[in-house]
Amino acid sequence: MAIKLPVFKPYNQQQILALPPSLEELIPATHPVRVVNEVINKLNIEPLLKAYKIRGSSSYHPQMLLKVLVYGYVTNTYSSRKLAAACKESVYLMWLSSMSYPDHNTINRFRGVRLKNALRSVFEDVVKLLAEEGLLSIEEVNTDGTKIEANANKYTFxxxxxxxxxxxxxxxxxxxxxxxxxxxxxxxxxxxxxxxxxxxxxxxxxxxxxxxxxxxxxxxxxxxxxxxxxxxxxxxxxxxxxxxxxxxxxxxxxxxxSKTDPDATFMRMKEDHMKNGQLKPGYNVQISTSNQFIVNYTIHSNPTDTNTLSAHLAQHEASFGKAPQVLIADAGYGSEENYMLLEQKQTTAFVKYGMFDKEQNETHNTKHPFAANKLFYNQEKDCYICPMGQPMDYIGTGTRETSTGFEQTLKRYQARNCANCPLNGACHKSKGNRIIEINENLNRLKQKAHTLLTSEEGIERRKKRCFDVEPTFGNIKQNHGFKRFMLRGEEKVELEWGLVTIAQNLRKKAA
Incomplete structure (x- = not known):
């Protein structure tokens, strides 16, 4: 009786093909590597060519190196050594590099030196191409920030x-x-x-x-x-x-x-694995997004979002010639200085102020009945009415300077006689007659913001912001594992983040 054996497909490592397949045939038509290749082929690489000397030995073509580097960031390969190895192992990188094998020094030097003055131009060209295809809007953006750990020793502070x-x-x-x-x-x-x-x-x-x-x-x-x-x-x-x-x-x-990266500032990281809010050296990364595409980015050593908006808007203007028409942001940006800046640039600002969310809660509104913003203002007599119905007279105007040098104007009003008032102690805690300080300009700007935020358009835009800019950070940090910079110094960190943003936009386009 014949013994039946399992059937296998032919396997012969020495088999010679009459018509060997080309790398082109091995790349699927919808693979992200084709998007990287297509987009970078359309870019103006003239700024990149200026980084090379006319004389000397031949160099790898900057367009090829840019494709290799960007595709590396698309596939979470951030190390120059791993990229150099992949150029000999990955069919996709072999196809992109046309079977060139740059070593890790070449890749690292290209990223840290050659790209220094050209990457912003490359990023802007990518954004403009995506805008022409109708995938994003440069005029209407959602802005937010996150803190990313620096490549620095947390004990050398x-x-x-x-x-x-x-x-x-x-x-x-x-x-x-x-x-x-x-x-x-x-x-x-x-x-x-x-x-x-x-x-x-x-x-x-x-x-x-x-x-x-x-x-x-x-x-x-x-x-x-x-x-x-x-x-x-x-x-x-x-x-x-x-x-x-x-x-x-x-x-x-x-x-x-940090002594190992003097541009890095110690900040509290939300992603700290110890869950104890540990201070670590890092950078405050600001982005503006549209349909989860990154339209603008800036790097800051200041941990506070409030103080970053001016530079961030200036970069948007430098990149695209004008400020955005509409900007949506959370309460971290709701300062008098920022509201004034957006008003001057004629940008419609759907930006929350500090107490906006609490004001929507009825419990909070009944919790502090004697707060200065609850007192009635008599415009004719220029006085406030205290909780007992007595006038609080205007006693002068003063100024206060913020940490950024912005000057605020405050009007001061004082109650006439708090000593025998039955609400003394509940209304205020000061020993003498109650004094309140009123920032009329900030109140005006808050009222303007409140009207915009509570309108139908404002509610819709606030809802959209939550699943536009925040998931973009989440995708980069959680799905693609970019939680710590590899390079040191603000200039190189900005280069690295620029590559991350280009990769994010091309991943999104491919999807």
Missing amino acids: VWKKAIATNKEKMGKQLDEIWQYAQKVASDEDKMPEQPDFTTIDSSKVNATVELLNEKLAGKEGIDKKVKAKLKYVTKHYPLNIVKYEQQEAILKERNSY
């Missing part, structure tokens, strides 16, 4: 408060030694007028240390502890104050930075 504390200690120590020197100074060798040590700099420290050594060093009868302090001060303070001034120059308006 510098804090502005620590510098201020150390400088204060230095000032106190110098003051103590100076006062001692004044006590022991002879009539013939009197100390000059004591400097102000509340603020110190390198020139003041050096001059003080030199003078103290001149007056005290080598003299008999000087307290041993003072001698020890003077010796320590002489050895360390001139060097330390120079170091602190250099650190302050790097910090500028920031509160912290």
